[in-house]
Structures are given as structure tokens and as C-alpha cells.
Amino acid sequence: MKDLHDPYRFPDLAPLFNPASIAVVGASDKEHSIGNHTFRNIVEHSKFTGRLYPVNPKQDQVMGLRAYPDMASLPEPVDVVVIVVPAQFVAETVEQAGARGCRFAVILTSGFSEADDWGIAEERKLVEIGQRTGIRIYGPNCPGLVNLNIPLGMSFSPAFKTDLAPGAIALATQGGGLGRNMMQHNYRGMGFSAWSSSGNECDLQVADFVHHFAGDPDCKAIAILVEGFKDGPRFAAAARRAAEMGKPIIGLKVGRSEYGAKAAQSHTASITGSAEVNSTVFAQLGVIEVDDLDEAMDVAMLFTRKQPTGDEKVAVFASSGGAASLCADNVGTAGLTLSTFTPETTRKLAETLPSFANISNPIDTTSISISHPQALMDSLIACANDANTDLVLAPIPMDYGIYTEANARNFKTAQDTTDTPIVPIWFSEKTGEGYFELARSGLVPFRSLRNMGKAVRRWIDYGRYLQERDQTWTPLLLDTGVPGPATITRTLTEAEGKAALAAAGVPVTTPEVAATSAAAQEIADRMGGPLAMKIVSAQITHKSDVGGVMLNVDPAAAAAAFDTIMASAAAARPDATLDGVLLEPMAPAGGVEAFVGVARDPVFGHVMTLGLGGIYVEMFHDVTRAMLPVSQAQARRMIGKLKSAKLLSGYRGQPPRDLDALAKLVATVSDYVAAHADRVEEVEINPVWVGAGGEGALALDAVIVVRD
């Protein structure tokens, strides 16, 4: 029952993050208990000004507040019920909370689907209660939820009270440990608007929090850490929403290797999906994929400084020749562009800096950072106000104590003169007061040149994504959802597959099947030659392995070829039922071969794979992928991303290939799968013959797997 405008009916999570009233079931005065930690985090370490009710039948008061024996006795249906009672009492509590009209249950308790069969069953019960009573469930098996702009921590974590830096980064994770790791980036100067850590996600999931953060004015960037998406299309819809709102999502997905996928699956009981497909989906949705947690924070930090346009040019401002060189080196390896200073900037730099300084980009002021701090600041101001410069990178290789501290203050003064972000890279392991001066001033440093290069690259790329978004967006094939794994599938014969594709408008060689040698001869005489002839049998997939394929057959020899093929196949596979031999015209000589495939990913649904020829796919993994549907324009873009694309554009004196025809074929295959998304599991067309310009493209083979 999906609404056309909001098929996923994303919940309004404002009352969860900014509740007017909270009940804590299991709140306790008992030292070191989870209930005590949790309640103390709200009472002592939060600045929650709403109504707070401890629920504990064994105490009249908890931490001086009147306690209630159960949900029914609460003076009002609260926005959020935080539950820290043992697992066996959780369902009963949620049932009561739902009946009382409470809106959200935050279940911190562990021992559910992550633990055993009882827990799996109990979690199903929770889902059912939620659907029946309308209460939405957060957790179970999670450390809680944090809103740092109040601050409010509905969490048992002993680290909550130390990780309180507010800021513009929203964080959505599943597990708690890695989320806490990201929160502890506040020790390097990062600030957070909120952190959801949704544990087993029996109801609310990362997608819901992404959707919420997308609409949260306190948030400028959303960082997510995911072990497995509970509902891929739901995430895709939320990510679309974030992109519409101009909110970048920075994503790290565990499971890029088999070890990781297996471990994440065992840890979270999620389907982790394919890493390649996940990267494809991230790229297509504008989710910025990172390789490590610190990289996620680096990119998020840049977005809190400024929104990128996609065309940024950078200046390097250093007081060490080595740092200038190494930073410029990383600028280059990251594919960034150094700005060329205007004559005015160059004049100012020449006036300010000593003659032995390097005043072109990368700037090396030499050691004036110690001897002439004023000149350092003036030259930084000149650099940062340069009309051709969009970002100033200031590598600081070491801590010189009070000198560095003084320069840090001057950095802030320089930043106040311009909108161009000045971003220090403090890559010494020694962080002194100078570091924290920068961080406090909002100039949070990168911690390595490598990370700087990666982060700035990703930041600029997102600007480019926003530029191109309108041209590349198509409606996602999300409303079909992703049906569960197919239990019974059937592979169509080549003739059936080609007929299905032909009916959908895909150009295919038109095969005919002969059941006898006489019929083969009749068909061959009509078609003319040369011909391709292949065995037809539902049991035989690899036709050439059984002597079942003959190419370039002269029409006059068709009857003999029929007999040969049937005899070979019968000898090789006596078990198989042979339906006859397929005949079709050979494709014209001299074409380029392409590969077009569609497979259903268990998380994100149908994904297309495109490549040129077996060699490039097999040896160099030179393929591009996209979620369906793929338009003709998108297909052209996909082709352009192949390293082997120049084979199509007139390589070594060959004529340019019919790119339009290939792109149209790809889009038509996409339309075919979209129209039969509930039934088609897999399409593989290998090869697609691609002729010279105007000659068209032609599916020479087709394997289609359907649900029966």
C-alpha cells in the first residue's frame, strides 16, 4: 500500500529526536545498573526540559523524581518510552506503551534476533505490536539515540557525557561501537547534530534516519555506517530525498571483502549484498563512498565548511618546502587542480614574503612562520582572497608550540576576511594548543595529506554530482520492491529468450528452430548464408562444450551440419532432450562485441552490467553498472565510463561504432526487465554485435532466467 508521492511513508521522527515527554522503563537508583546509567544520562548529562517519568514498580522515586509502577499509570502518553528492562519483559512493555498511545519505543535491551531463536521470535512479536498499535520501535540491541543540539542522550553509554560537541554532522549507524568511534572525532574538533544507532532495526532503520536528517536544518552532512541494509529500496528513496535537499550522505558499507561480508552477516543477521552493487548504488544516488571511518569524518567536515560547486581550484599555503611539495603531490595524485593566482595576488605575495620564498602555487613562505607571523598572516589573507582560488590547503607538518599557536590565531583572523575555506592539514602526531585553537575556531584540520586528497576529491565530485543530477536522474525501479530470493527459476532457451527480447523491441538475430535435417535445409535456403547453427535443449546451457555449435555454415551444408550437431550433442549428453537445431544468419564481420547483463541484487533489485567483449571483462574487470531503469542517455554515459570505450570511437583506423544503437539496445533491455520485474531474475546478452555507425547493434545470444 504505497503512496505514490511517498511510497515508503517515512515516519515523522521529530518527536523522537525532540520529545516533549520521556518515560524510562527500568530507570533505577541502583549504581552501575543500565537503568541507572540511562536515567542519569538524561537527568544529569542532558539538558532535557520536557517531562520525564521513571517507570519502576520497586521504587517510589528515581533520582528524586516520582516513579510510576507501569505504563498505564503514567499521567500522559509520552513521545518516547526508553526501555532498559530484561528481554523477557520488553514485548509486554511495548504492548502497554502502544496501548497507552505512546509514539516511540527506544529498546536498549539486548538478547533478541542477534542472540537466539527465542529472540528472533520475540522481535517478530515486537514488529507485530508496532503494526497493530502504531508505536514505532527503535532497536532493540542498541546503545540509544543522541540529540546533541539539546543535548539529550537516551542512552546507557558511559561515554555520552564526554562526547557532547554539537555541530552540523548527523550520524546514522547500526552497531554502537563504530558509531561511538565516529562520535569520538569530537576530540579532533568535529561536532554532531545527532546520532542514531539503530541496532537490530526491527522497525526503524538507517533509511528512516537519513530521511529525517535530510529535513533537519541543524544538519549539513549525513554520515552513515552500515553493515547491511534492511531494505535497499527504502534506503534508495531516503538517499534521493537527501540529494533533493542538497544534503550529502557519506557512506561506509562493511562487506567490501568476503571476510567482512561474512562477519557483518554473522554480527547483524543482515544480507550484506554485493560490494560492487553497493558501490554502484551509492554512486548513482550521490552517496559518497569512503574506505574508512576517518575518511567519512574528513569529508563530512568539509561539507560543514562549504557546499561545493564541482569546479573548485585549490591553493597550497605552507611554511615548509617539503610540506608544500608533498601537499602539491597529493593534490596531483587526487586529480585536483592548483589555482593560478591573479596578478594582484602575486603582487601582494611578492610584497609580503621574502625573496627566497616561493610565491607561486604551492606557496612556501619558508620559516617566517616563526620570525614574521604578521607576514605569514598577510600572505595567507592574500592567498585566501585570490579570485581564482576556491579552497586553501595549509599543511602544518609539525608543532612548534607557542609559534604554531600564534599562527593558529592568525589563521582564524585570515579566515574572517573571506568565504574561501582555509583548511589546515595538521599531520603531526603531536597536537598541541595550536591544533585545538584551529579546531575551536572552526578550522578543523585534516590529519593526513592522503586523507586530504581523498576528501577534497570526494567533496568536489559531489558538487559535480549536484550539477549533473537533473540530467541523470530517472525514476528508480523502486516501486517494484525486491521480492525475496527466488526458489524455483527456469532458464529460457535461446529461441525463447530472443523471442521475448524481440517482442520488447530489442534487435536480435532472428533464429528459427529446425526439428529435422530437411527442415534445417529449408530454413537455410530461405535465410541464405553464412549461418550460425546451435543445438536447442533445455538441459544444455554450454552449447559449444557438447559440439553443439557450428559457425559460418554454408547454406548448402545445412542438412549435414544439422546431423553432425544432433549426433555430437546426443553422444555428449545422452540424458538431454534435444529439441532440434537453431539457425540464424551470422552477424556481419568486423563488429565490436559487447556484453549486456541484468541481475537481481538481493538488497537493491535489478542492476545492469555493461562491458565490451570477454577479454576486457575477464582480464581487466572493465564493466560499468547501474540500477534499473537505464535510459538511452544513461547507457551512453555508462559506455563512456568503460576504459575500453575508445574501441568504439574509431580505434586504430577502425570506423566509429554505432553507439546510439548500442545505447538504445541497453535501454530497451532495461525497459523489458522493468516491465517484467516481478518475473525476470537475470538477462545475459553475450555478445551484442555492434556495427559501424548506422549499422546498428544486434543481440547474438540471450540467456534469460525467470521465476516459474
Next chain:
Amino acid sequence: MKDLHDPYRFPDLAPLFNPASIAVVGASDKEHSIGNHTFRNIVEHSKFTGRLYPVNPKQDQVMGLRAYPDMASLPEPVDVVVIVVPAQFVAETVEQAGARGCRFAVILTSGFSEADDWGIAEERKLVEIGQRTGIRIYGPNCPGLVNLNIPLGMSFSPAFKTDLAPGAIALATQGGGLGRNMMQHNYRGMGFSAWSSSGNECDLQVADFVHHFAGDPDCKAIAILVEGFKDGPRFAAAARRAAEMGKPIIGLKVGRSEYGAKAAQSHTASITGSAEVNSTVFAQLGVIEVDDLDEAMDVAMLFTRKQPTGDEKVAVFASSGGAASLCADNVGTAGLTLSTFTPETTRKLAETLPSFANISNPIDTTSISISHPQALMDSLIACANDANTDLVLAPIPMDYGIYTEANARNFKTAQDTTDTPIVPIWFSEKTGEGYFELARSGLVPFRSLRNMGKAVRRWIDYGRYLQERDQTWTPLLLDTGVPGPATITRTLTEAEGKAALAAAGVPVTTPEVAATSAAAQEIADRMGGPLAMKIVSAQITHKSDVGGVMLNVDPAAAAAAFDTIMASAAAARPDATLDGVLLEPMAPAGGVEAFVGVARDPVFGHVMTLGLGGIYVEMFHDVTRAMLPVSQAQARRMIGKLKSAKLLSGYRGQPPRDLDALAKLVATVSDYVAAHADRVEEVEINPVWVGAGGEGALALDAVIVVRD
């Protein structure tokens, strides 16, 4: 004048690092002067027990020590003269020091070749003084030299006194800023044996320090940071020495991008060379190339723990499910192997850990790190003593204060039970007492999972390098040195080039040149067909661009083809002198094409490049490189490294290619260049035809560039 056993006559640097006597010329009591900083670093912050002489004609005493007016009045010829006087007095001082019989001059003063023409000339003067008097020169334009095992700092740096952690990592850099950055890794627990920062390197250079550290028992790993090698072959010889001594070199070379190369060149006036060649040379010499400074330190740290065998299997030991998953993920993406625990280990883990813990690799103890520290330690001991495990990775995602501190102490206890290194990965930005407890115990943590993966991979690969070293080592072509850039070069004609190769034993098609159509016909009749015919002209390099190539010519049509080629070439290039037309038999159909090239790198000399066919080289940059000489066995290894190698081993039903013949051709080309190393600048054979097994390989074209 190169010694056969030590062609580079590496100096004995022991008296430089462990001097018995030091004079400081320019030592001063004047506060904040360089001379004061430098002398104070020796007197107050070092523990130097040798004889120390301040030289200053204006003071009778410096810091309470008797001062001498000049070098001549010193009571002895000292081991090291540290020079901090202004640039105009430096040469004079070195002259006196050399005359007095001093062994080393450490020149901290700037304003030499990095500054202006006067400085360039003055530096030449220093070199001349050194050669004449025998004094060896360190610098100029450098922050000095540090031996941390005394400690002794002959340096003006105000940071010397804070960066005093001794250890097993030796550091050789050129510039001071980035070197100081690496030294400041002592704030994360690293320790150093020594640091050379050799500045302009007018005499002693990184290669000399690498050679010295290779023989220093205090050093287990050598980290180098280089902007430009002064003498490539000298570095190669030093690196060989380090490999012989089993001392890994971890190298970061600035100049991996054009921006970086240009900046480094302007900063150091060094030739930076090609990044691809540098990576080739590093790999061939076993130098572990890293991408950033922190990576260099990560790898070095591992070597201070244990020498790798190349076959290490790792265990992951975590107390957070997310950390276990993400760590395992990084283990996988780095291509490492998780160990499979023995039944005994599994039994112990099952006894020690709760039932909901994950006791297979990666281990997730769950939150017992807080509740049951003893169980945590016992399970870590079981894991670290597992017979199948060579390295234990312990990801720690966050700091839990006193709990983490207690666990850190237990880590040390566990480490004491085994030789298998336990390596924590402390990837929180919050470093508390727990962190420093680990670092102090010698269990210096990695700071990110990404870096862990990279470092362990590099560490294990070095073990493999040592395993295979003996099979792959050949004498380097170093004794030829690298002559300066060629000013006048000449490109041999195809016929000349093939003749030269043929004489060296390289199988080539045997061409003949016809000056007239009648001669062409005579040659064609004799050769038989089909033939390749190509224009011969010293002015025409791209023969097919001028209609100068005809392939598969029938011998009967040779005279006509001659006329056509000559006419086309004359029309297209009326300026060119046409010497005639070359005829040769076409290579048999069906071969695979390879590319073999040799070029002279300005830093490291002749380097071979090998690839298969133009498509793979151009589109996928699928080439391998090696310094000469390349033996036949090495050529086989090079071929095996190509992604396209499977095209040679019988791809898609094609016969396997004649790998032996290709490898032999490569080795013969190498021998040819080695024999003419002073004259041959460049060889390009494109294509090399490679037949099926036993059919051989054949150079179908040859471009050779020589010095005239």
C-alpha cells in the same frame, strides 16, 4: 675509480653518528641565535660524553666551556665540525677543518644552491674542498643530525629536546620539516635510533645513510623520505646492502604527480625522475613504497615488532561486533588471510568467553572487556598462542577510560606469553591513558584500520621478497652509472636497428632494402610472399602516416608496390630523403603481439618496459617494468605480472604462446643494451610477434635511439 666490491666506496659514518669529539663553529651565548640553540642542544639536551669545543673568536667561553678562536687552535682534529656561521664564512671554515684533519663537516647554514647562483658556486667550492682535503660534508641547508641512542643532537631545532624517544627506526630524509613530522610520531609511541636530514646533499646523501643504517645493530627498519635522488645507482647499491642485511627500507618519494614533481624540483633542485620508474626500482630493490608519512611509520613499527616470513596468517580479536566486522573487512580488502584456529584454541575460547560471543576468527568477545577483564585476557592469550596464528590484530574502536586502561595492561601480560605480535588498532581520536599504556609496553597501536591493512600487507610482502630475493637478484647495471642527459641523439633506421639487434642475437625479420623497383622485384622473388614493404627515410618516423607501409604484398606485385610507396611518401614529405623501400616476409598469421621497450631514466638508468599489444598498454596501462639487466627468468616473471598474461597461456581455445621465446628475446635485448649502455638511449620493439609454443618470437619492428 670504482672498487669492484664496493664501487661506491660508501664512507664509514660511525664517527659522524658517534663522534669522540665535536667542534661547533658559531657556538654562542647569544639568546635565540642559531649558534646558541645548536650548542645548547648538545650541552643541555644531549648526553654527549665526548670532547666538545665551541669555536667563536668573540667569546672566551660559551656556556661555560673554553672557546677557541678558530679551527687551527683546536687541541685536536675533531670527528665532527658543526658549522652555523653565515654562508659567506662557511667555505673558509670547511677549508680550515679539512686542513686540520677533521673528518666530517655538518653545515646547518642555508643560502647555498637552494637560494641563488652565488650559493650554487659556493656549494661547488665545498665539494672541491671535500675532495681535496678528505673531509666529508653533511648539508648545507639542513636542520642537522640526531643520534637518539646517546642521545646527541647536532641540530638547531627547538623541537630536538622534545623528540627524544629512542627506538629501532632509523630515519633518512632530505628536508627538515617532513623529517620532523616523522620524528613526532614519538608522540604515538614510536622510537628512533637516528635521523639524518641531509639538506642539499652536496656530498653525503640519503644513500650513504641507508648504507650506514643497514649496518647499525640499533636499527631494525629504515624509513626514507626523498624529494629527488642525487645519485640513483648509488641509492640502488645502498638499498641492495640493506636487503642483504635484512633491513627493510620504507620509502616515500615525492613526485608521484606532476604538481609534486615540479614542486620538489623547485624546492631541492633535484631531478625527481619518473614516478613509474621510481616505483619499479623500489619494488625491484625491496624498498617498501608507501603513500603517506603515517603509512611509513606504521610499516616501520611492524618491523620493530618482528621480521616477517611472507606467509603470515592473522587473527582479529575485538570486543565490538562492528569493530570485528570492519577489521575483518580490511583484512580481506588488503588481501590478508585470517587464520583458522586449532581445535585446542577453539576449546579454550569456548571455555573462556560467553556463549553469545563469536569464537571463530574474527573473534568478538562482546562487552566482557568491561564486565570480565580476566576472561578478556585469557581469551587473548589463547588467541595469541594459537599455532596457526602469526599476528593478532586487536581493534579498539573507542576509549572507555579506566576500563580500556586496565585492558591495555592485560594486553601486555598476554604479549609476555608469546612471540606472536599482538598489535592493537586504536582508531578512536580519543587517546587516553589506555593508549599510552599500550605504547609504553611496546604495543604501539595502528591508528586506522585502513592503515593497518596496508601496513600488514607491505610487511608480509617484504617477507615474501626476502624469500624470493635470491632467485630474482641479478647484478644491477650500476657500474655503468647514469651519464648526463644526451644532447645529440640519432634514431637508427629500421634496417639499421634490426641489423644491430640481429647481431646481438635477437630474432628479427630479416629485411632488405631496395633502391629501385627492379631491385624490389628481385628481392621479392627471392623472399617469396606475402611481404611487408615500408619506406626507408631518416626523416620519416611514422611511416604509415605518409602511405609508406603496405602489408601482405604478393611478391608478383612488389615492383608496383615499390612505386606506389615511393610516390606516396614523396608527395606527403617532399622534404624527406627517400632511401628506398624495405621488404621483409610477413609474420605468420595468428600470433599475439607484444611490446618491448628500454628507455634511460635520468635517475636510475636503463629500464625495460614490457606489455602485450597496443590495446592493453594504451587503454589499461598494462605494462611491467624492470631495471636492466633482465634475465630470462626475470622476463618470465615480468610477463606473469601482466593482467593480460592469460592471452599467452591459451586464452579461449587459442594455443599457448611461446613464452620461452619471448622471455629469451627480452633477455637478449637487455644484454644488447647492457653491452652498449653508454651509447644506447632507447629501444622500442613494437610489435614483437609471439608464435604458438615452439614457433618462437620475432621482432617485427625496431626503433633504436643512440647518442652520437
